[in-house]
Amino acid sequence: MGKRGPSLQSTGRHPSDERGVALITVLLITAILVGLTTQILSSHNLVINQHQNTFEHAQALEYALGAEELVRQTLYDDAVNSGPNVDHLEEAWAQPVLPLDLGGVGVMQAYVIDLHRCFNLNNLADDAANPNFERLQRLTERLNISPNFADLIKDWVDADQSVSGLGAEDSAYQIKRPPHLAANQIMRDLSELNMLVDVNGQDIQTLSAQVCLVPDSQSKINVNTADAITLSLLDPAISVADAEAVAQQSRNYQNVTDFVSANPAFLSVQSELSVTSEYFLMRAQAQLSQSRVSLTSLFRRDSSNGQVRLLQRDFGKPFRANTDSDSDSI
Numbered sequence: 001m002g003k004r005g006p007s008l009q010s011t012g013r014h015p016s017d018e019r020g021v022a023l024i025t026v027l028l029i030t031a032i033l034v035g036l037t038t039q040i041l042s043s044h045n046l047v048i049n050q051h052q053n054t055f056e057h058a059q060a061l062e063y064a065l066g067a068e069e070l071v072r073q074t075l076y077d078d079a080v081n082s083g084p085n086v087d088h089l090e091e092a093w094a095q096p097v098l099p100l101d102l103g104g105v106g107v108m109q110a111y112v113i114d115l116h117r118c119f120n121l122n123n124l125a126d127d128a129a130n131p132n133f134e135r136l137q138r139l140t141e142r143l144n145i146s147p148n149f150a151d152l153i154k155d156w157v158d159a160d161q162s163v164s165g166l167g168a169e170d171s172a173y174q175i176k177r178p179p180h181l182a183a184n185q186i187m188r189d190l191s192e193l194n195m196l197v198d199v200n201g202q203d204i205q206t207l208s209a210q211v212c213l214v215p216d217s218q219s220k221i222n223v224n225t226a227d228a229i230t231l232s233l234l235d236p237a238i239s240v241a242d243a244e245a246v247a248q249q250s251r252n253y254q255n256v257t258d259f260v261s262a263n264p265a266f267l268s269v270q271s272e273l274s275v276t277s278e279y280f281l282m283r284a285q286a287q288l289s290q291s292r293v294s295l296t297s298l299f300r301r302d303s304s305n306g307q308v309r310l311l312q313r314d315f316g317k318p319f320r321a322n323t324d325s326d327s328d329s330i
């Protein structure tokens, strides 16, 4: 008898079993393919989303930088075309860009602050007979915050190591953890207030909302833009009522002499007043979908030719709406 091939009995497998195995194999392959396809599509969507976020962020960045360029041009135009050496709050640079729809893809906001409308802490760096120390003392009283700020800030920004009253120089900062030194130069950012000894965060916040920083220790106050508190600090003889009366005016004084003639309470501080401004701060924010870019830029405008120079650019500060209580600082 010839050799017989394997019979159904010899393998013990029924045709329906083999069809079952084949079906399972097909199902397995299909499942693997579906899994692979899903993974590829997920990766692809992730890449697309990443690209979209990157694209939107780049767009938001360009809008913010565009606002900066617009401010620079507006300040230049103001100096060249709107009459030199006078700045007031009705001029184009002082008008905020309200939430502006960017053709349905996002929203843009921007505004400019004149940094001569508020008290400049860096004016304490000048060691000559300096009335700004008493002004800062008056401000801490008005704001009901620690009286130590005047001495501490004076020591922080003045070049010497001589401790002023309740102030602190290197020796006090060297025993802090971590140890550091007094800056002994003008402040570049109000966050430096957090480095001072024995001051609390709430007081820092209150003070920061009322003061400015400009990289100049002899900056003047623009009487066309200054707020009431700043005006009232200038001299003990200037009452809060005097200052508020000025601040409520729609001011467009063409020179300081006119201002003092109309407001004689300010005669004693005439030399520290101005009707024009040199330093300006822009705050801008562009938001496109989930991407948001905030930009704070510090400008200096040369009064001789209107040229505007960018001094500082900060993408790290959160945007704040423009309100009267807003901090006017770099």
Ligand SMILES: [Ca+2]
Binding pocket: 078, 079, 082, 083, 085, 086, 087, 088, 091
């Ligand atoms: Ca102007």
Ligand SMILES: [Ca+2]
Binding pocket: 154, 155, 156, 157, 158, 159, 160, 161, 162, 169, 182, 184
């Ligand atoms: Ca010092």
